[in-house]
Amino acid sequence: MNFILSIDQGTTSSRAIIFDEDFSEVASHQQEFQQYFPKNGWVEHDALEIWESVLVAVRKALSSAQLSAKEIKAIGITNQRETVVAWQKSTGKPIAPAIVWQDRRTEDFCRQLRQRELGEMINSKTGLVLDPYFSASKIQWLLENTSGARQLIAEEDLLVGTIDTWLIWKLTGGAKHTTDATNASRTQLFNIRQQCWDDELLALFNIPKRILPAVHDCAADFGETVATLFGDRIAIRGVAGDQQAALIGQRCWQPGDIKSTYGTGCFVMANTGSDIIVSEHKLLSTVAYRLDGRTHYAIEGSIFMAGAIIQWLRDSLGIISSASETERLAADVEVDHGVIMVPAFTGLGAPHWAADARASISGMTRGTDKRHIASASLQSVAFQSADLFAAMESDGVELTQLKVDGGMVKNSLFCQWLADFSKLRIVRNDFSEATALGAAYLAALGSGLAQDLNSLPNPAPHSESFSPRINPSLRDQLMKRWHAAVSIELSRNDRM
Numbered sequence: 001m002n003f004i005l006s007i008d009q010g011t012t013s014s015r016a017i018i019f020d021e022d023f024s025e026v027a028s029h030q031q032e033f034q035q036y037f038p039k040n041g042w043v044e045h046d047a048l049e050i051w052e053s054v055l056v057a058v059r060k061a062l063s064s065a066q067l068s069a070k071e072i073k074a075i076g077i078t079n080q081r082e083t084v085v086a087w088q089k090s091t092g093k094p095i096a097p098a099i100v101w102q103d104r105r106t107e108d109f110c111r112q113l114r115q116r117e118l119g120e121m122i123n124s125k126t127g128l129v130l131d132p133y134f135s136a137s138k139i140q141w142l143l144e145n146t147s148g149a150r151q152l153i154a155e156e157d158l159l160v161g162t163i164d165t166w167l168i169w170k171l172t173g174g175a176k177h178t179t180d181a182t183n184a185s186r187t188q189l190f191n192i193r194q195q196c197w198d199d200e201l202l203a204l205f206n207i208p209k210r211i212l213p214a215v216h217d218c219a220a221d222f223g224e225t226v227a228t229l230f231g232d233r234i235a236i237r238g239v240a241g242d243q244q245a246a247l248i249g250q251r252c253w254q255p256g257d258i259k260s261t262y263g264t265g266c267f268v269m270a271n272t273g274s275d276i277i278v279s280e281h282k283l284l285s286t287v288a289y290r291l292d293g294r295t296h297y298a299i300e301g302s303i304f305m306a307g308a309i310i311q312w313l314r315d316s317l318g319i320i321s322s323a324s325e326t327e328r329l330a331a332d333v334e335v336d337h338g339v340i341m342v343p344a345f346t347g348l349g350a351p352h353w354a355a356d357a358r359a360s361i362s363g364m365t366r367g368t369d370k371r372h373i374a375s376a377s378l379q380s381v382a383f384q385s386a387d388l389f390a391a392m393e394s395d396g397v398e399l400t401q402l403k404v405d406g407g408m409v410k411n412s413l414f415c416q417w418l419a420d421f422s423k424l425r426i427v428r429n430d431f432s433e434a435t436a437l438g439a440a441y442l443a444a445l446g447s448g449l450a451q452d453l454n455s456l457p458n459p460a461p462h463s464e465s466f467s468p469r470i471n472p473s474l475r476d477q478l479m480k481r482w483h484a485a486v487s488i489e490l491s492r493n494d495r496m
């Protein structure tokens with residue numbers, strides 16, 4: 001029997017999942033790690049803590065599956081995207097905290113580039129909006145603000161990468177400095193048409209090419225783990241950013257197939273085949289996957305806070321003790337209770353791209369309690385999703401049904417509201433780990449266990465669906481209230 005190990009390095013936790021040849025889950029382990037918010041709008045991780053969390057997750061998954069490293073055919077890695085790490089080659093130590101995708105510290109710099117009207121050029125090469133979300137301005141910030149960084153570059157002793165690159169480098173004992181085309185496509189330095197680092201963009205952000213990793217297909221040879229880590233060497237044969245991995249794991253392999261993942265953030269992605277769709281609604285064009293040198297593209301809408309809002313209710317407000325409690329609380333009040341949350345904690349993503357916007361809760365009365373706040377939190381993610389789907393439809397993407405995954409879709413009330421507000425059929429299959437499955441599929445392709453996507457078995461053929469059932473006029477009234485609240489936050493942002 002051949003087994004595959006997926007490493008899913010997410011924003012708040014690292015997971016290791018072992019699959020058998022039929023892609024049924026054999027064992028898994030999840031390890032949370034610390035989030036750092038040192039200043040307003042800043043979000044950091046300790047790259048060494050991430051590395052430790054991955055080691056623990058892999059070792060515990062192997063031990064609960066009672067498998068040795070020898071029995072693992074290949075590793076697939078999938079990761080939170082855009083987050084950047086810079087480290088010293090000779091010591092293997094990060095030179096600064098990792099800047100997380102949610103971090104907004106480079107907004108001023110991005111604004112200056114927008115004022116120089118560089119947004120269109122950058123968008124046509126990378127498919128991305130000029131925003132602090134992406135890696136380029138974060139790398140630029142690290143190089144300018146970390147003492148000694150430029151000196152290390154001069155000494156050829158500095159490397160930079162997204163989380164996949166950092167993990168591959170650590171797993172291979174520094175033998176490989178590589179990434180895949182999907183992660184590269186999120187840096188804002190990668191030309192998605194020509195599939196290479198773009199010299200004009202590198203010059204604009206003042207980033208030397210030699211500190212960036214080599215870019216491979218998603219199913220490729222990314223090296224071997226050093227034997228001392230897990231008891232033997234294991235081949236790393238698949239890599240993709242987590243949203244792209246979810247697209248693959250949800251078997252969205254045909255143009256028009258669409259998925260939405262509700263983890264820390266929410267990311268809606270539609271496969272557009274060999275076409276790059278240029279959005280008129282600030283959606284992103286990005287690499288869906290690259291296999292055998294052939295690039296498949298996607299159009300994407302990103303929402304920065306989804307499950308993270310629920311974590312905020314639990315960890316910062318302390319009004320719930322577990323995420324699942326929100327379903328019971330929200331079901332206990334009417335859908336049109338009048339409380340609206342605009343969850344712009346780290347700005348608003350697509351289709352607004354307002355980095356400076358901040359969150360609000362409005363419409364509260366003396367009778368408002370945690371049930372209304374729980375409901376407003378879940379509804380805010382469903383409202384934002386409905387706006388994204390509408391933007392996609394206006395860009396010509398045909399939507400009939402949507403496959404959903406991620407931690408938040410365990411919440412059935414939330415899935416029902418998604419269907420109600422977006423007027424779409426929502427399909428939830430009985431396997432919520434689409435991201436890890438996608439990485440396992442890639443590792444199977446890269447290690448020769450499977451020849452092509454269509455030969456990969458589906459471990460979760462059963463699904464449950466949610467159809468719209470809300471009264472249409474009530475839906476319109478709720479959406480109107482939501483849009484009014486968003487406009488207030490956007491205009492507040494304009495005035496500041």
Ligand SMILES: Nc1ncnc2c1ncn2[C@@H]1O[C@H](COP(=O)(O)OP(=O)(O)O)[C@@H](O)[C@H]1O
Pocket residue numbers: 010011012013262263264265306307308309310311323324325326327406407408409410411
């Ligand atoms: N029943 C639930 N209702 C609402 N949100 C939930 C529920 N269960 C988990 N979540 C949220 O889902 C998120 C975890 O999803 P996951 O896919 O593991 O995220 P990530 O990969 O970004 O770390 C958490 O932010 C959590 O708050």
Ligand SMILES: O=P(O)(O)OC[C@H](O)CO
Pocket residue numbers: 009010011012079080081082101241242243263264265266
């Ligand atoms: O950690 P997740 O699953 O919320 O995903 C983060 C995204 O990759 C950021 O673009």
